[in-house]
Amino acid sequence: MPVTNFPPLHAAGRGRGWYRGDCHVHSVYSDGELTPEQLAAGARAAGLDFIATTEHNTAEAHGAWAPHIDRDLLVILGEEVTTETGHWLALGIEPGQVVDWEYRARDGLIDRHLAEVHGVGGLCVAAHPHAPYPTGDFRYPYQGFDAVEVWNGLWSSDRPWSADNEAALAEWGRSLPADVRQGRWRPVMGNSDTHLAGQIGIPHTVVFAEELSTRAILAGIRAGRSWIAESATVELSLTATAGERGAEVGEHLKTLGEQVAVRVRLRGVRSATVSFHTDRGEVHRAALPDRGTGVAEWFTTAQESAFVRIEIRHPHGHMAAFTNPIILS
The missing domain is CATH 3.20.20.140 (Metal-dependent hydrolases)
Incomplete structure (x- = not known):
């Protein structure tokens, strides 16, 4: 051909x-x-x-x-x-x-x-x-x-x-x-x-x-x-920041011992639950608003967590979205 x-x-x-x-x-x-x-x-x-x-x-x-x-x-x-x-x-x-x-x-x-x-x-x-x-x-x-x-x-x-x-x-x-x-x-x-x-x-x-x-x-x-x-209606961002440095999904965040702020922004999933996962397993869970738009935040350090990733689930438990990790060091 x-x-x-x-x-x-x-x-x-x-x-x-x-x-x-x-x-x-x-x-x-x-x-x-x-x-x-x-x-x-x-x-x-x-x-x-x-x-x-x-x-x-x-x-x-x-x-x-x-x-x-x-x-x-x-x-x-x-x-x-x-x-x-x-x-x-x-x-x-x-x-x-x-x-x-x-x-x-x-x-x-x-x-x-x-x-x-x-x-x-x-x-x-x-x-x-x-x-x-x-x-x-x-x-x-x-x-x-x-x-x-x-x-x-x-x-x-x-x-x-x-x-x-x-x-x-x-x-x-x-x-x-x-x-x-x-x-x-x-x-x-x-x-x-x-x-x-x-x-x-x-x-x-x-x-x-x-x-x-x-x-x-x-x-x-x-x-x-x-x-x-699960569909194009889901919009998500995951960021980790330490001092003035930041990283997104799949990136490596090098810290100087500072606290790391991990922030999730979500749109398109009503009454969602967001869970944060590290090398210690699931470490934090938060409920997001019924309106389908929300922000969740969690804090850690590179000493406590080698990486962080998230999962977003519907109220009945099936998946709406999840990410690859941000690597912390």
């Missing part, structure tokens, strides 16, 4: 800032029911700036997107590598590139294929690690993967936050203190795993990037400069 049929690597964007995107999307080119044209329209309606095309074990859709996107929407080329013992997302691969999937954890081949994706500047994401079906349960070590898809929205129409998502988040949370201490923590993502109409963007990942381009978005995800939202 002609190279001109592939989507461009840049979109117009808003310069340096936060961008919303869904990096796990299926179309009629694998087992989805929507065309690329319908998915592009759905992404715009959901308030997204970028999506990734991730068909199962094929690159057939790579050349189908260009006629349906303008400069307003970035489409990242990818694949859902669907192996016998777990699925993973290869994001930012070359046009027409297909990553092999015919192996399982016992074969010892995963590192070779991760290196193949990293070799073209791509990102490797462990997908829905506790999915409740045989091949979806992730059996590979996370070592070598760049991120983990903790929130997968495949059943979002009737189960916005499922037990397998809760298990994936808890697993990541338990490993985070050791990973931060070793200086190589692994960010989390949220994606819709869209197969049907009405699923796209539920949830999605909000990424800080230098521009709206494949390279910049992947760099933001890799660095953990991101948080996860």
Whole structure:
């Protein structure tokens, strides 16, 4: 297929800032029911700036997107590598590139294929690690993967936050203190795993990037400069300040022994509960107003907390948003 049929690597964007995107999307080119044209329209309606095309074990859709996107929407080329013992997302691969999937954890081949994706500047994401079906349960070590898809929205129409998502988040949370201490923590993502109409963007990942381009978005995800939202109605900021220095999600705040003020600003979730989490587990919880807009604050030091991250939940307990950590030292 002609190279001109592939989507461009840049979109117009808003310069340096936060961008919303869904990096796990299926179309009629694998087992989805929507065309690329319908998915592009759905992404715009959901308030997204970028999506990734991730068909199962094929690159057939790579050349189908260009006629349906303008400069307003970035489409990242990818694949859902669907192996016998777990699925993973290869994001930012070359046009027409297909990553092999015919192996399982016992074969010892995963590192070779991760290196193949990293070799073209791509990102490797462990997908829905506790999915409740045989091949979806992730059996590979996370070592070598760049991120983990903790929130997968495949059943979002009737189960916005499922037990397998809760298990994936808890697993990541338990490993985070050791990973931060070793200086190589692994960010989390949220994606819709869209197969049907009405699923796209539920949830999605909000990424800080230098521009709206494949390279910049992947760099933001890799660095953990991101948080996860159930929809575009949720607006959130997490900051930590010590003296005159400050940091946002995914950044490192170096303190001089001062008290650290951690502040959350939220819009779009009525009667929400915000919980603050560090290497000691959940350390603080606050209720936000019924009107759906509020601020919560908590204080700590780098001696007390190696990092801080937050979770936002609805009154009945399912997730509305959560963040990657701010690292304190």
